[in-house]
Amino acid sequence: MIELQNLTKIYRMGNIEVPALRGVTLSIDTSEMVAIMGASGSGKSTMMNILGCLDVPTSGQYLLDGEDVVRLTDDRLAEIRNRKIGFVFQTYNLLPRLTALANVEMPLLYGNGHNRRRRAMDALEKVGLADRMNHRPTELSGGQQQRVGIARALVKDPSLMLADEPTGNLDSQSSQDIVAILEGLNQQEGLTVVIITHEPDIAAATRRIISMRDGQIIEDRPVGEADHNLEAASLERAERASNGRPTV
Amino acid sequence: MNPLTTFRIALSSLGTNKLRAALTLLGIVIGVSAVITLMAIGRGVQQSITDSLQTLGTNLLFVRPGESSQGGVSGGQGSTATLTLDDANALVGSVFAPSVSGVAPELRTSGQVVFGRNNTSTQIIGVTPDYETVRNYPISTGQFITPGQVENNSQVAVLGATVAETLYGFRSPVGQPIRINGKQFEVIGVLESKGGSAFGSLDDQVLVPITTVYYRLSSQRTAQGGVSVGTINVQVSQVEDMDRAVQEIATVLRLRHRITGEDDFSVTSQQDILDTLEQTTNTFVIFLGAIASISLLVGGIGIMNIMLVSVTERTREIGIRKAMGAKRRDILLQFMSEATLLSLGGGAVGVLIGWTLSQLLNGLPLLGSQPIQTAARPDVAILALVVSAAIGLFFGIYPAMRAASLHPIDALRHE
Structure with a gap:
């Protein structure tokens, strides 16, 4: 699914070269659910941009579904983003003047989208927002907005779902909901999910944790018992917090 | 999309x-x-x-005297008096100018016209009887200038509608006396009102025999002798013949003026002006x-x-x-x-x-x-x-x- 071979990325600021990725080699299989962790400045955002075909690496190889995407033009990259990649952002990035439905429909406008309305409604149903279709983002809670974001990422049936700190702006209950939705998509539909996060309990919900520091992978391990304990504790916390409060 | x-x-x-x-x-x-x-x-x-x-008619040609030139300074078109009444008459029925159907020379001057206590300053146009048809100035009352009156330099006047109203009010001017530049004239007719044009009113003018303007009202004299005229209005029988008529008029006038070099006149058509x-x-x-x-x-x-x-x-x-x-x-x-x-x-x-x-x-x-x-x-x-x-x-x-x-x-x- 994803093959990274000795990937580097160097940003140039004036005359100073700032390396963001320094030789990353990684492979992620179809239907895997992976967390990429790291402090800010560790290169995980750059990773996300390159994985999402928003940016191209300075050197190295990136095969997505067997297709070399390193030397593609901007328009070809846009096509690949449209066909294969679903983005979920920390700040949701919904268009405020559009309804939830129109927001979800938006990716279908680019590329050959038929049955747009139907497909957008299906996607919203999958994230449990069928009854909020005609609400604007400002009329939705953070958790609901993020679910619209997930629906928008889902609508094109992507092969890769990239979530950049998807719970960063959410309370713990909403966070658990969002993670649960992503987990469900991964397990039931076999969607490949890559979550970028710095919250260990979110990462614990995945099957594999990749830790980064200074533009390099320092650890790549399956999720173990310790992580699950952490997750359970967090779930408990969330449940306690939601006591006497209507669920989102 | x-x-x-x-x-x-x-x-x-x-x-x-x-x-x-x-x-x-x-x-x-x-x-x-x-x-x-x-x-x-x-x-x-x-x-x-x-x-x-366009209301003036499109089949008109205007023959105007050429420009005078003194020491290289041009006086502008019409600044000399090279055209005479005889030139105009020569165009009538000439074998050299078969396309010409009417000729009406005119000589303009300005004047103060007075009746009783009323007076106004207006254009005095010396004309011949053909002016009425060539320029299409129908008479509303009285009569137009006759060939005899031109012959005799008669002091008779045909008034434009505005002038008639200014001087005589509601009275009929025909038969009344009128003083033009201090000389006694008799009003013989009034023109039909033509309304205004972009170039001022066509009703604000007085027509008198062309010879009268020459001998009694203006002091301009030609070098050749004979009555000088300002513009010769030439009516062409067919609009299609305009170009030929221009050539014909030029031929006649060149012969009469014995011109081998530069013309001392110019011919413009209504269309040129348009x-x-x-x-x-x-x-x-x-x-x-x-x-x-x-x-x-x-x-x-x-x-x-x-x-x-x-x-x-x-x-x-x-x-x-x-x-x-x-x-x-x-x-x-x-x-x-x-x-x-x-x-x-x-x-x-x-x-x-x-x-x-x-x-x-x-x-x-x-x-x-x-x-x-x-x-x-x-x-x-x-x-x-x-x-x-x-x-x-x-x-x-x-x-x-x-x-x-x-x-x-x-x-x-x-x-």
């Missing part, structure tokens, strides 16, 4: 800031309606000028249009301005759309269609307003006392629409290119 979707998205984007879109639109509306209205007024003035000239006038008024119309176009240009700059603001404001949206797979072309089209929608919408409203204004102004006396027919024409309306669409494209392309070339990551990070 299909055009309809693009259009819908553009419309809804503009709809989010209605006041701003409306104000931007207003710039184009004012520009386009100004162009249409001013062009309509210009065309109307042009039309009324040519119309009034053409010159049309050229002049065209400049005027274009000038009006150009002034109005400036406001259209300002409107276009307004569109560009607002589109640039819009691109900056919506940088994040552009980033999101790009992340979702929008290509350069998609973003370019989106912003271009917004700009074009603004300019075309403004253009359409402007055409409506301009058209209505032209209709309202129609028939109003904008040119002196003469009502003008404002002519809002479809070609101007279509042109205005095309130009406003072009303005949208022209002023929209830069902001749209800026939007399209944004890098998705930078755009997404934009606050």
